[in-house]
Amino acid sequence: MSARTVNQKAWWLVLPVLVLVGFNAIVPLMTVVNYSVQETFGNNKFFFEGVKWFEMVIHSARFHDALKRQLLFTAIVLAIEVPLGVAVALAMPRRGVWASVCLVLMSMPLLIPWNVVGAIWNIFALPDIGMLGWTLNRAGIDYNFTRQPVAAWATLIAMDVWHWTSLVALLAYAGLSAIPDAYYQAAKIDGASSWAVFRHVQLPKMKHVLTIAVLLRFMDSFMIYTEPFVLTGGGPGNATTLLSIDLVKIALGQFDLGPAGAMSLIYFLIILLLSWMFYRVMTLGEAE
Amino acid sequence: MARIRIEHLRHSYVPRPARESDWALKEVDLEWADGGAYALLGPSGCGKTTLLNIVSGLLRPTAGRIFFGDADVTASPPGERNIAQVFQFPVVYDTMTVYDNLAFPLRNRGVPEARVDSRVREIAALLDLESMLPQRAAGLTADGKQKISLGRGLVRSDVNVIMFDEPLTVIDPHLKWRLRSKLKELHQRIGLTMIYVTHDQTEAMTFADQVVVMHEGTVVQVGTPVELFERPRHTFVGHFIGSPGMNILPCRLENGVARFAGVAIPTANTAAETPNGARTEIGVRPEFVRFASAGIPVRVAAVSDAGRHQIVETRHGDTVIRLLLDERDQVPTVAAHVSFDTAFTRLYVDGWLAG
Amino acid sequence: MTLALKNVVRRAGGQTHIHETSIALESRGFNVLLGTTLAGKTTLMQLMAGLVPPSSGEIWFDGRNVTGVPVQKRNVAMVFQQFINYPNLSVYENIASPLRVARLRDATVAERVARIAELLQLTPFLERRPAELSGGQQQRTALARALVKDADLVLLDEPLANLDYKLREGLREELPRLFADRSSTVVYATTEPAEALLLGGHTATVHEGRITQYGPNGTVYRHPVDLTTAQVFSDPPINTAEVVKRGDTIRLSERVSWTAAGSLRALPDGAYTIGLRPHHVRPATGRGGVQVDCTVLIAEISGSESVVHFDLGGLIWVSLSPGVHAFKVGETARFELDVASCLYFGPDGARVAA
Numbered sequence: 001m002s003a004r005t006v007n008q009k010a011w012w013l014v015l016p017v018l019v020l021v022g023f024n025a026i027v028p029l030m031t032v033v034n035y036s037v038q039e040t041f042g043n044n045k046f047f048f049e050g051v052k053w054f055e056m057v058i059h060s061a062r063f064h065d066a067l068k069r070q071l072l073f074t075a076i077v078l079a080i081e082v083p084l085g086v087a088v089a090l091a092m093p094r095r096g097v098w099a100s101v102c103l104v105l106m107s108m109p110l111l112i113p114w115n116v117v118g119a120i121w122n123i124f125a126l127p128d129i130g131m132l133g134w135t136l137n138r139a140g141i142d143y144n145f146t147r148q149p150v151a152a153w154a155t156l157i158a159m160d161v162w163h164w165t166s167l168v169a170l171l172a173y174a175g176l177s178a179i180p181d182a183y184y185q186a187a188k189i190d191g192a193s194s195w196a197v198f199r200h201v202q203l204p205k206m207k208h209v210l211t212i213a214v215l216l217r218f219m220d221s222f223m224i225y226t227e228p229f230v231l232t233g234g235g236p237g238n239a240t241t242l243l244s245i246d247l248v249k250i251a252l253g254q255f256d257l258g259p260a261g262a263m264s265l266i267y268f269l270i271i272l273l274l275s276w277m278f279y280r281v282m283t284l285g286e287a288e
Numbered sequence: 289m290a291r292i293r294i295e296h297l298r299h300s301y302v303p304r305p306a307r308e309s310d311w312a313l314k315e316v317d318l319e320w321a322d323g324g325a326y327a328l329l330g331p332s333g334c335g336k337t338t339l340l341n342i343v344s345g346l347l348r349p350t351a352g353r354i355f356f357g358d359a360d361v362t363a364s365p366p367g368e369r370n371i372a373q374v375f376q377f378p379v380v381y382d383t384m385t386v387y388d389n390l391a392f393p394l395r396n397r398g399v400p401e402a403r404v405d406s407r408v409r410e411i412a413a414l415l416d417l418e419s420m421l422p423q424r425a426a427g428l429t430a431d432g433k434q435k436i437s438l439g440r441g442l443v444r445s446d447v448n449v450i451m452f453d454e455p456l457t458v459i460d461p462h463l464k465w466r467l468r469s470k471l472k473e474l475h476q477r478i479g480l481t482m483i484y485v486t487h488d489q490t491e492a493m494t495f496a497d498q499v500v501v502m503h504e505g506t507v508v509q510v511g512t513p514v515e516l517f518e519r520p521r522h523t524f525v526g527h528f529i530g531s532p533g534m535n536i537l538p539c540r541l542e543n544g545v546a547r548f549a550g551v552a553i554p555t556a557n558t559a560a561e562t563p564n565g566a567r568t569e570i571g572v573r574p575e576f577v578r579f580a581s582a583g584i585p586v587r588v589a590a591v592s593d594a595g596r597h598q599i600v601e602t603r604h605g606d607t608v609i610r611l612l613l614d615e616r617d618q619v620p621t622v623a624a625h626v627s628f629d630t631a632f633t634r635l636y637v638d639g640w641l642a643g
Numbered sequence: 644m645t646l647a648l649k650n651v652v653r654r655a656g657g658q659t660h661i662h663e664t665s666i667a668l669e670s671r672g673f674n675v676l677l678g679t680t681l682a683g684k685t686t687l688m689q690l691m692a693g694l695v696p697p698s699s700g701e702i703w704f705d706g707r708n709v710t711g712v713p714v715q716k717r718n719v720a721m722v723f724q725q726f727i728n729y730p731n732l733s734v735y736e737n738i739a740s741p742l743r744v745a746r747l748r749d750a751t752v753a754e755r756v757a758r759i760a761e762l763l764q765l766t767p768f769l770e771r772r773p774a775e776l777s778g779g780q781q782q783r784t785a786l787a788r789a790l791v792k793d794a795d796l797v798l799l800d801e802p803l804a805n806l807d808y809k810l811r812e813g814l815r816e817e818l819p820r821l822f823a824d825r826s827s828t829v830v831y832a833t834t835e836p837a838e839a840l841l842l843g844g845h846t847a848t849v850h851e852g853r854i855t856q857y858g859p860n861g862t863v864y865r866h867p868v869d870l871t872t873a874q875v876f877s878d879p880p881i882n883t884a885e886v887v888k889r890g891d892t893i894r895l896s897e898r899v900s901w902t903a904a905g906s907l908r909a910l911p912d913g914a915y916t917i918g919l920r921p922h923h924v925r926p927a928t929g930r931g932g933v934q935v936d937c938t939v940l941i942a943e944i945s946g947s948e949s950v951v952h953f954d955l956g957g958l959i960w961v962s963l964s965p966g967v968h969a970f971k972v973g974e975t976a977r978f979e980l981d982v983a984s985c986l987y988f989g990p991d992g993a994r995v996a997a
Contacts (some may be wrong), residue, residue, distance in 0.1 A: 054435070061486075086323060180377065182375040182376070182377060182379050183379055185346050185366075185373070185375070185435070186373070186375060186379040186440075187363070188346070188367060189344070189366045189367070189371065189373050189441075190365050190393040190440060191367050191370060191393055191396040191397055192396050193396065196396060200381040200384065201381065201382060204381075204382050204383045205382075219643055267625075306976070329808070331807050331809060332777070332778065333777075339759070355934070423981075460679050460680055460834060461679075461834050461835050461878055462878065462880055465878075465879050465880060468943075469941055469943065469952060472941055472943060473940070473941050475711060476941065476972055487808050487809075488808045489806045489808060489809075489945075490808075490945060493944070493945035493946055494943035494944070494950060497942070500762075512946055513945055514944065514946050514967055516912045516946060517945070517946025517947060518946065524646060524889050527809070528785060528809055529946070530946070530947050531808075531812060531947075532812070533809070533812075564880055573947075574862045575965065592840070592841050592843065593840055593841075593843070593860060593864075594837065594840050595840050595864060595920070596922035596963065597924070599841075612965075
């Protein structure tokens with residue numbers, strides 16, 4: 001006699017979600033897999049090529065360069081945004097009218113459509129008519145992000161930090177708010193300095209929230225497309241051509257669906273692998 | 289050194305208090321001698337935690353002053369008051385071992401490592417934590433964590449007062465006993481002033497030398513457990529202390545003799561004169577009520593078996609009178625009489641002890 | 644309405660939370676589940692309610708097998724330790740919620756809510772939100788919601804644990820009265836032996852996922868089947884010691900022994916464990932019992948009672964006596980043991996005599 005409390009109705013409720021996910025994720029993904037193992041000359045005839053495209057992509061110098069650029073970008077962005085976000089969260093007031101004001105201000109950059117963010121910074125940084133560009137050049141710094149790779153990188157990173165630090169800050173703020181007063185009181189009585197309080201009370205209690213924040217920022221920055229595309233288009237040259245931009249160039253620019261499909265899947269697997277590694281490292285302590 | 293004096297203390301959490309109900313502490317004057325074990329006892333919302341936080345410096349009072357010895361410490365932060373506090377929910381630094389947790393307050397004050405080590409081991413031995421020193425603090429049970437909280441206070445040699453804010457709340461009943469006795473034992477061994485806040489009268493009465501009973505922001509009575517038990521100054525104290533609490537019977541005063549149900553009840557105290565319309569009551573604890581051949585006629589309404597004794601609930605009309613019987617005694621079947629031990633029967637006028 | 648668990652086992656996450664258990668609960672009076680935290684009381688209640696399916700075994704209610712039936716179809720009401728109320732509904736709506744789910748007419752709902760509110764003294768608070776009430780009032784609202792349903796099975800999971808001492812005392816007296824005229828089966832979980840005794844009815848002692856004994860309070864308290872039950876059902880903790888029986892003498896130590904009386908004489912010679920509750924150990928009055936000399940470790944005076952911890956030749960025991968008995972730490976004192984109230988347990992823990 002089955003001892004399970006079986007409720008069939010649940011399946012009916014899940015069905016619409018399954019259909020949606022099927023259409024929007026599984027089916028397109030399968031299409032990509034399909035393309036990645038076939039060759040076409042554009043006349044809608046497809047030939048099975050096996051792993052040829054995968055081998056090509058993995059050995060291509062162009063792919064390696066784009067991957068290196070992407071890893072560098074993600075590393076710099078995480079290194080700046082996470083500590084900065086935490087610092088901002090620590091500085092935000094937790095009670096009173098100002099708390100609401102700060103929360104609204106911090107949320108604003110997150111609400112702007114991403115291509116608009118790119119456009120804003122594009123104009124902002126223009127060396128002749130943009131506020132930032134003009135001011136920097138007037139101050140004596142030779143700055144032109146459309147021509148200099150270093151300037152392009154600096155602008156790209158500044159834009160991403162401006163756009164996304166708020167997310168880390170808001171998540172860290174939520175984590176901080178959950179710490180009961182008694183911890184701060186006990187630390188005060190123990191004579192702990194503010195640094196000691198941060199290290200022994202706040203940081204450990206924010207661990208879960210920070211894990212989520214780091215994972216989110218990692219995945220999003222690794223997949224970033226719209227903002228750098230609108231800002232620099234991948235230039236100057238291919239100085240800021242990150243993985244996604246390169247991928248789109250191959251797929252839609254050159255219409256090489258085969259290599260593009262293979263590259264997409266490899267891209268997907270890299271993100272999956274790195275995310276999993278990040279997650280394991282950050283939750284290492286919890287297994288005990 | 290650690291004589292604590294509280295003068296005209298008043299506190300409100302509202303920025304501009306207008307009515308009486310806005311004040312969490314209405315008017316408190318107290319003096320605590322060095323080295324004693326004190327309890328602040330009262331129901332939720334009576335102001336005991338507020339008072340505790342003011343004494344420890346976590347809260348700045350709206351009005352009034354606090355003296356540690358002869359020094360006015362009203363404005364001093366907790367770090368300067370040489371106090372330690374154990375909170376309701378165990379506070380431990382999760383990332384550190386038990387050893388590091390205990391060493392934390394000393395290291396913050398720049399104490400040399402050799403001395404830190406000897407102090408930590410001394411206190412760990414006192415609290416039976418020695419075997420757990422290298423373990424991570426996060427892995428301990430609730431009572432272990434509370435011991436660590438306590439240890440962090442004991443480890444500092446400059447601590448004069450240890451405050452406890454309902455520390456046994458999250459502990460299992462059978463472990464509560466052990467920890468409670470441990471606290472009492474510690475107090476006898478170390479001789480620090482200890483102030484214990486609780487709503488549990490058993491905890492307060494077994495731990496403290498002196499209990500401060502609070503109600504709605506004021507101190508109702510201060511006394512030893514025996515004084516509070518045998519001679520409550522207010523019917524609230526009579527009701528709040530003791531399980532079951534004191535029996536309160538409305539009575540009429542005729543020529544200085546209290547009468548209930550037409551029966552004259554001799555009391556230990558008398559009221560010379562009572563203002564018209566004053567409420568007169570007799571208070572007597574169940575421990576001092578007996579079945580007798582003569583006295584107040586009652587009928588037995590219910591009997592509860594409390595293991596070590598039986599609690600018999602008798603009624604006269606609407607008034608409930610409880611008494612205790614030994615577990616092996618026979619309970620009268622329906623109707624009986626009860627009489628009170630005169631030495632412990634007291635007269636109350638408008639709630640306060642008469643005379 | 645009788646509830647029975649037949650060979651129920653509950654496993655989760657690789658651990659057995661409830662070992663094979665069979666129990667038939669009484670329909671009148673309280674059925675108390677007594678045990679420490681994590682003993683399995685909440686899991687048992689969840690099994691009884693149908694919130695959680697048993698890994699094996701069956702649950703029978705009123706002669707019907709209800710094992711696979713989801714909790715919404717069973718007529719169950721539950722009150723939790725944390726005051727659980729719908730925060731955005733008024734007290735009136737909170738109490739009315741199960742009746743609204745059952746789609747009763749407004750007039751019926753109003754009448755039943757009014758009756759229950761009167762019973763629990765909530766009438767002046769009906770229009771308020773739970774957040775505006777005190778802890779005691781919030782828990783009464785939760786109780787009202789459970790009572791108004793007139794459920795066949797009412798489960799109370801440590802409902803008084805978060806309340807002030809005196810409030811707890813008051814509600815504890817009221818609870819049996821509230822359920823007196825109903826025909827529901829009531830199950831009440833608690834960690835406090837005193838509460839189990841005061842509520843009356845039947846008690847099941849739960850220890851590490853097993854029910855060690857179930858029966859009327861007096862029986863489980865005075866005639867526990869094993870040492871574990873005696874220890875669970877004891878507050879303060881029961882005093883234990885090893886004794887040796889030889890012939891007619893039961894010997895605790897070199898200087899402490901007594902004569903085996905009555906049924907004890909029939910016991911085979913050998914080693915036993917005795918359990919003696921603290922209130923059967925009192926400062927010597929000369930009235931009887933075995934006199935022992937010991938060193939006082941600590942005395943706790945509460946006015947109504949005195950709890951004295953003493954050292955009896957290496958054995959740390961506790962005495963609980965009425966009145967004030969003040970001792971100084973380290974003082975030598977004489978206590979008397981009411982050995983007639985001793986419980987005797989064999990080497991496997993089972994009780995052999997009392």
